[in-house]
Amino acid sequence: MGKAHSHAYRDINMFFKLPFQVVPHTLCGIGDDLEETAKQYGFLNTEENWEKVVSNPDIDVIDICTPDSFHRDIAIAAAKANKHIICEKPLTVNYQFAREMRDAAKAGGVNNLCNFTYRGVPALRLIKRLIDQGKIGKPYAVKMQYLQDFSISPQFPFVWRMDSALAGPGIFGDKGSHLIDMTRYLLGEFDSVCSMSQIFIDKRKDLATGEMRKISTPDCAMFLAKLKCGAMASFELSNMAAGRKNAFLIEINGEKGSILFDLERLNEIKYFTYDDPPEQRGFRVILATEPEHDFIVNWWPSGHVLGWEHTFIHQIYGFLRAISEQCENESNFEDGAQCQQVVDAIVLSNQRGQWVSVDEIR
Amino acid sequence: MGKAHSHAYRDINMFFKLPFQVVPHTLCGIGDDLEETAKQYGFLNTEENWEKVVSNPDIDVIDICTPDSFHRDIAIAAAKANKHIICEKPLTVNYQFAREMRDAAKAGGVNNLCNFTYRGVPALRLIKRLIDQGKIGKPYAVKMQYLQDFSISPQFPFVWRMDSALAGPGIFGDKGSHLIDMTRYLLGEFDSVCSMSQIFIDKRKDLATGEMRKISTPDCAMFLAKLKCGAMASFELSNMAAGRKNAFLIEINGEKGSILFDLERLNEIKYFTYDDPPEQRGFRVILATEPEHDFIVNWWPSGHVLGWEHTFIHQIYGFLRAISEQCENESNFEDGAQCQQVVDAIVLSNQRGQWVSVDEIR
């Protein structure tokens, strides 16, 4: 994530007009390669102590790409120091912490971005626009999946994300927060959820120690949801879906049309509308690389497709523009907190084996 | 359905070798156009009283295409009269009736087919073969959807299937039984289920009376399931999925590979396997119209695709061949009953808003 964020800082002034030049000031981290990485990524300084970074008066924006459990302390300190804050998703590990972060940012009067990066995909913003224009009408059914297969091999080693003590809600936070935020972004709030999950490979080798470690976070999960807009929704998260490399899949069926999306073809959406004459109806593949689509005029001509990393530039641009215009940006800590509430409800449902109302999470 | 079955009888001896010639003997039904339909479909006789058909000694096979609520009585009478029986799916309206039908057929010593017609799709039989050969290994996640949009318009009229008094479990029996049987066919039995459903348009005009009638069966449903093989599964049924015309969609992710299917492209499957070299892996689109695929040598050369109706011929061929070989056919009343048990569990879960174990249904 640090690499993707750093790249965004490097490129943003070349492609997007801002009233200031972004300067990657200090790379904060640990490890022997910190200096080398800072040089490679274009940072002027390095620092191992994040508190020094937060208190540095030369720095205007704190960007948090640490493991999830560190997000809260850094963000709250940054807010107190009146720094604008970017925080990778999920915002933190539970709803209570999330509210604290949100409240601290508000109290500090700083812009805050919870980087749900897929809000920066032009094709997904086209979906948003079509929905907001009423093109699909009342939503009936929503299907969202985030499928990868990176850990399908039993030889894939133990990593910290597989230990619930460190990773909290695990895949529910990691992949789940993407799906939940996208659902909220497109269709609004969750009412209730019902979840199940599985660990298919229950021990993996810890490469650091050579020992087999017990896995305590799910490899795969499915959950149903009722949305406040009246739609039914189903979700799937998997790190072990053979052949699915980065398949963030969406299908929304509404009273007037349907929309499909697959992140592996992130420049495209599929759209069906009854506005077409009966004999000409069908799912059309829209390549969202036209000047009419968000962000495209800043890049290349029609049909010259964008990649995954561009989403970071778009998100950070929205954040920086909001700072320059002294207004709020979208995809903020409030969004991060709302998302966290739903994640907590899903985790609770997963434990109970029952439907859980999101309002129950406080 | 009667049209599709009649067509199968007409064509079967042309394409498949059987030791007897199929004769469409008597078309049983009601309505002014019975004679004309019989002539059009190639039946020699007509009859309005099904009991006379069942007792006619010239008739060897009874094929039941009535509304679901009539299946039981006809099938049991046919079994008692020692006729072989074909019955459209769902077998009947509840598990108890289904067991009675199964037991009667067994007692009568007759072949019995519950026509889960999609078992006759060559591409789906290829999926079955790949799974049975261990190509996808242990199954992890199963996604099945049956999506149409025929009733999405509020102008679409009231039909009997929308009245739960007549239609019993409604979409759960109609579309649900297809998904459940296919899951059982490919992967085995269900352990437990958790369902939700919605009626999006709650009143429709009865064209017979001109009155608005209340709708009491769901337009759309989703349910989760745990399978006895250890896989998680999610399901969706819809009559109001915009743009989906006959989308029976399958995705199965296993430890060694994945398989996808869409009935709108019923000659194809997509298959991913880790057996391919890493740099050459991907979902391959297999056109199941090669001589190596089931039934194809009876039809046309490679790439000359089959249609929906062929599935009926394949199913009825399997049934008739089993009669001629005096063995049992697959897709029988036992399958119909097992499927019905799962349907009942889903309906119960839908009422309770909770997980229901299939074993609870007796």
Add this chain to the structure above:
Amino acid sequence: MGKAHSHAYRDINMFFKLPFQVVPHTLCGIGDDLEETAKQYGFLNTEENWEKVVSNPDIDVIDICTPDSFHRDIAIAAAKANKHIICEKPLTVNYQFAREMRDAAKAGGVNNLCNFTYRGVPALRLIKRLIDQGKIGKPYAVKMQYLQDFSISPQFPFVWRMDSALAGPGIFGDKGSHLIDMTRYLLGEFDSVCSMSQIFIDKRKDLATGEMRKISTPDCAMFLAKLKCGAMASFELSNMAAGRKNAFLIEINGEKGSILFDLERLNEIKYFTYDDPPEQRGFRVILATEPEHDFIVNWWPSGHVLGWEHTFIHQIYGFLRAISEQCENESNFEDGAQCQQVVDAIVLSNQRGQWVSVDEIR
């Protein structure tokens, strides 16, 4: 082909209204299995001498499915006997013969069908309709391919179609006539052509004799054409295109839109139009199985796809309906002759290595 035609006669009265019942009267052919095949296909009689069939007063329609070189004599005799005639494509082996057949049919006052069977694909008829409605405007570029891979293996044996003495123009007549007729059907006449071809495997085993035989017809050919409507066109024919099983591929780019087709997905077309709002443009996949599409109301509900063989039923229906209405059918011997003229021009261009005007063929 005889199988596909026979099947059409068997099914046509079940699905299409005609004022008469089609009776498969006499199967004419040679070989030990003639009787058995006649029974299987539902013919009442057999005959080895085609002249007796042509002169039989009980017979109204002569259907010619012989090798191409026999078409002329049978068709002319049938025309003289005032029988309506169906003839498989290509109409014959050269333009002169084709004109004789056309003139004989006209003199005989009989309906005549050159069975360019793909005119019976509902999706292709939708393309025709869109073009005729002006949806793509002036056509600019046309690409047509007919690709199979049945003879790609060097072990695939010598068959008569590989001997130019028997097969005449070979692949130009066999596959080429399909592409040429479809081009004429959709876009009108050819002006001039420029062709090349290759034999990639020049000897194959004759299974009858065990000897290796020299191949004298092309495995693959490409040609360019100028159409009278002003469009440029390119064509490809291949029996050795790896993985292409029955890929009759079409792309037409016009001033207002584009259309794509692939026979391996014969229920679908892809259609792009500038009539859509700029941000919503894309190729839509239209599943041509709606009631609005040709022939569909005679078959099954939306989304219940048709297969390859249905095209024969549609073509023969058009022919029989024209007989019953005493009017001319489309896809007649005039079409067959015009197509043959273009085939001859392509063969001549292939020999000369130069552009050839179609008018030069007389």
Add this chain to the structure above:
Amino acid sequence: MGKAHSHAYRDINMFFKLPFQVVPHTLCGIGDDLEETAKQYGFLNTEENWEKVVSNPDIDVIDICTPDSFHRDIAIAAAKANKHIICEKPLTVNYQFAREMRDAAKAGGVNNLCNFTYRGVPALRLIKRLIDQGKIGKPYAVKMQYLQDFSISPQFPFVWRMDSALAGPGIFGDKGSHLIDMTRYLLGEFDSVCSMSQIFIDKRKDLATGEMRKISTPDCAMFLAKLKCGAMASFELSNMAAGRKNAFLIEINGEKGSILFDLERLNEIKYFTYDDPPEQRGFRVILATEPEHDFIVNWWPSGHVLGWEHTFIHQIYGFLRAISEQCENESNFEDGAQCQQVVDAIVLSNQRGQWVSVDEIR
């Protein structure tokens, strides 16, 4: 193009290891916004006189992104000044100039890159690898198209590329050189060609003057080719293919398999091989974003797709690495010259309306 090159210089040291840091030294150009652009793109200096840039001892590499007709003089001067040279494709406007450039670079002992940028697409390099490994065997048929629709509207204005006096071979050089180089890269040299072309809209408004200007370069062209490897090939170039935004389409059919590509989905190829078991054969969609694919380890995890601009970084990386290793890079002026020879043959064929041997161009 200057934007894409500048971006590559900005990013290359972040993602690729090189023994030196790339410094964008001087932006050479004309126009009022030169200073602003230089700042935006990260250049330290600006210059209006290219000769001063070429003679500046602080500069090691000259990158030429001018209109084609200026390439020659700048490249030759740079070579004489012993600067390494990058030149956008097409190398120049005719084969004679191209040879002069190639010879000058050789004489100057400098690295030279003719930037056929699509050689930098990881998916296309996978195609190259599969071919070189013999996976498709002897190539039989090659189809290449480069289709866009940017000028399809009659309202699209006159631009200099539409005047043959300025643009030379027009679309043959612009789009054609991409197709020709890719063919050479994958399959080797051309033997002979036969071309046709059309101007569909013959006058367009010059926005500078408000006058209608005559168009003298083709909107669309098609040509056939015989390759020295024995394959037949067909090509299409269009600026007026409705709905095609950046469709560089490839299909190669060989004796053992086939490969397809579409630049609008540039992370993917489709691959068919007879190595698969017969019942499992099909075109597989390979997402070329795995660590096994070229360049991917320098970017993001599996399935996190790349965009169009990455190809420039890959090409320039190959060039700079070759400089650092004191060896020759691929895609050099020799490739540019060979490509130009074929372009000239096509232009000649287009004029003559006949086949032209590439050797005829000297």
